[in-house]
Amino acid sequence: MLQLNAETVHTCRDTIKRLSGEDVSRCFQCGKCTAGCPVAIDMDVTPNQVMRLAQINGRERVLASSTIWLCLSCETCSTRCPADIDIAKVMDTLRKISVAEGYPSPEPAITGFHRLFLASVEKYGRLNELELSIKHNLAIMKPTKDIRLAVGLFSKGKINPFGGKVKDRERVKKIFAESQRFVKVYPESIEREAE
């Protein structure tokens, strides 16, 4: 049972607005986001329900949903929204809050992939595709999944088997430090971002 409470409802809307710049209260539930979403069929909460839950502070349900992780950020919803809400951006913000508040991910493979991706970028300043795919396939216990693809990709030069590094890795570290600040100090970061 969700307790409708004006204070938390408005705080929730304000938080999302401050973090994403998007006003979810503008949503009037036409459902066009869900209608156009290529992965909505696999989601446990549809995109329009996510928007509604964001409006009424249904945080437990939305922050633990598979939806925010299944979202591909293809931005079909954002492009088509009649209320001009960047729904993909709201999804992104909800992912951030979900991580910051320590919600367990219902899609560990997806969140794991994201972490490996970021770890790789943090380490080299750019993505090491070979390392990422090996680590990811090991993590999901399917080590041989992409082996056949690998040969073709190597021979055509699509993937550099040795990876590469950017020159100024100090600056990359700074970017990561800045982003970590949000994750670590949320919700205090809200106040600071508002300033």
Added chain:
Amino acid sequence: MVESSKDKNITMHTYSEVEQVKGYVGNFDVRIRKKARSVEMSKCTGCQVCVEACPQVVPSEWDLGLGTRKAIYTPFVQAVPNVPVIDRSVCRIFTKSKEKCGAACVRACAAKAVNLKQEDEIINEKFGAIVVATGYSLHPWQKAYGEYGGGRYKDVITALHFERMLQASGPTSGHVVRPSDGKEPKNVVFIQCVGSRDESKGVPYCSGICCMYTAKQAILLKEHCQDAQAYVFYIDLRATKKNYEQFVLRAQRDYGVIYTRGRVSKIYQKSDKLVVRGADTLAGVPVEVEADLVVLATAVVPQPDAVAVARMLAIPHDQFALFTEAHPKLRPVESVTRGIFLAGTCQSPMDIPESVAMASAAAAKVMGILSHSELMLEPTIAEVNAERCSGCLTCTKVCPFDAITTVAYDGRTVSNVIASVCQGCGTCAATCPASAIILKGFTNEEIYAQIEAPFKRMEKEVTAGAPA
């Protein structure tokens, strides 16, 4: 109202009831009962001293019991005329109460206008046309909605109670308060469609006005109580007219009204709060709100005596007792009975601009009749052949428009069709055992001729086509 009461072409009969309507367009005979006001209109100055003097205090109908009135009273401040009336059912003099008031009103009146012996007056007058504008009533929700407390909770009120509280001249001097303890509410839940769109407990139709007045009341709540928060439970938001959608959006965006799509299942008391349990069908979750005050938008239903009024006027009504228009698209303000017009919510639920438009249209239609010395009619009406009529008068019983009267003919009583009332339905012609009534344009001969015509042509063609 004040303006029209002063117009020299308008006679206003207040505290009066139409008891009988006879006749037809251009010739309506109307009997009006002007009820005994017990105050002489010509003498009263409207000073209200009698009202102050009266010791008998009863709940005010105008304020729906939220406030009080005296036994001698004017129903509300702007009432026309500004002349009080004695409610004889509660007045100490008329009820012969043991508590004596010593005719305080009579003694108080300097103009000697209070007349306890006044009697009902019957006015018989002729009218050319009638506009029916008897208004509406509200769904008796207490009986139907036990899950909303059925009237047990004092802080579950209707939108009309809320409207009275918003009035500066109302029972709470414009303060929104909880009827139970007089405190200002913080969380106010508005529930739409109480009785409307409810086939099992109320009426299946949409009342049409609740979406907008709920939005208005939610906005005004915020203007009256800065700390208050409005919640609205709705099924659909029907804001279809000019600027209506924007108005509802303003309530949501500028006044922070929380709209939830779903019907409330139940209201129950928890200490001094009311817990409203509903669902957010858009999020797919059940929800609960702790409310201080609950306002119900009850369905618009016809007046309890609408059927009796329809019968008196010989106008049709639908299964809900809403008066039926002659044609839903082309004759929306006329009744089927010629000369009787409809305006406002007695025909269908509608809001103020629509009622005003309909009333203006009805007035224009009336002018269209009254400005001519003759009436133009459809030629296809019934006619009685007095020679053949046996005077059984079966036709008078079957006519749905009361268009048939009797006349003396050759020493007998025969029936006669009033041309201006007849709608040409043909029921009388079909019923007449002596075939004394014809429907012009649809006589047996004419219909047979129509049936035979194509056969004759076919015959000709067959003959012409045959080899010689």
